[in-house]
Amino acid sequence: MMDNVVKGVNGLLAMTRAIAVVLLSLSVVLNFANIIGRYFFSVSISWAEEIMLFLMVGCVFFASCAVAWQGRQIRMDVVIAMLPPKIREALDALAELTFIAAAIAVTYFAWPVIQQLAEFDERSQAANFPLVIPQAMVPIGFTLMGMLVVIRLVMHFQSRGRRPGGGSHS
Numbered sequence: 001m002m003d004n005v006v007k008g009v010n011g012l013l014a015m016t017r018a019i020a021v022v023l024l025s026l027s028v029v030l031n032f033a034n035i036i037g038r039y040f041f042s043v044s045i046s047w048a049e050e051i052m053l054f055l056m057v058g059c060v061f062f063a064s065c066a067v068a069w070q071g072r073q074i075r076m077d078v079v080i081a082m083l084p085p086k087i088r089e090a091l092d093a094l095a096e097l098t099f100i101a102a103a104i105a106v107t108y109f110a111w112p113v114i115q116q117l118a119e120f121d122e123r124s125q126a127a128n129f130p131l132v133i134p135q136a137m138v139p140i141g142f143t144l145m146g147m148l149v150v151i152r153l154v155m156h157f158q159s160r161g162r163r164p165g166g167g168s169h170s
Contacts, residue, residue: 002155009151013066016144020063027055047127054124054134061141068145069152073099096153103146110139 034048067073080091116122117132124131 002158005151005155009069009148012144012148013069016062016065020059023055023059023062027052027059030055047124047129050124050126051129054129057134058137061137062144064141065144065148068099069148071096071149071152093153096149100146100149103142103149106142107139107146110135110142114139 030045030048030052034045038044075095080088083091114132114136117130117135122131123129
């Protein structure tokens with residue numbers, strides 16, 4: 001069962017990394033084209049900055065899935081690292097649960113905004129790009145990150161319950 005979960009997570013991570021790479025690459029290509037146009041032809045792409053910003057938002061939120069899976073979020077753990085292992089583990093678990101709660105809150109409060117942007121067909125000023133797309137990257141990214149943290153925690157606590165040789169500790 002856990003092997004299938006790990007395969008699913010690896011597939012999801014491969015997909016989110018690929019999306020992040022494509023979005024970053026598109027941003028770089030667009031920036032390069034804008035630079036060439038501006039300095040060699042004295043014509044810039046009026047909507048380039050706006051679209052590059054949207055591409056970067058998507059890149060960040062899709063690439064953050066790998067960070068959440070590995071548990072490498074930014075933490076202020078200088079003091080926590082000096083604590084005894086049991087307390088450190090409890091505080092780490094609390095930090096993970098706080099992250100999950102924040103992901104749920106962001107997703108919950110973002111969806112009504114996303115729905116309104118879609119209903120009213122809100123568009124960006126320079127590129128006339130539907131704002132629902134870049135705005136949806138935030139709750140989608142947080143949902144995926146929260147889900148990955150939950151899976152990682154479940155796997156961690158299941159593996160702690162088993163000892164090599166099949167026994168479990170109480």
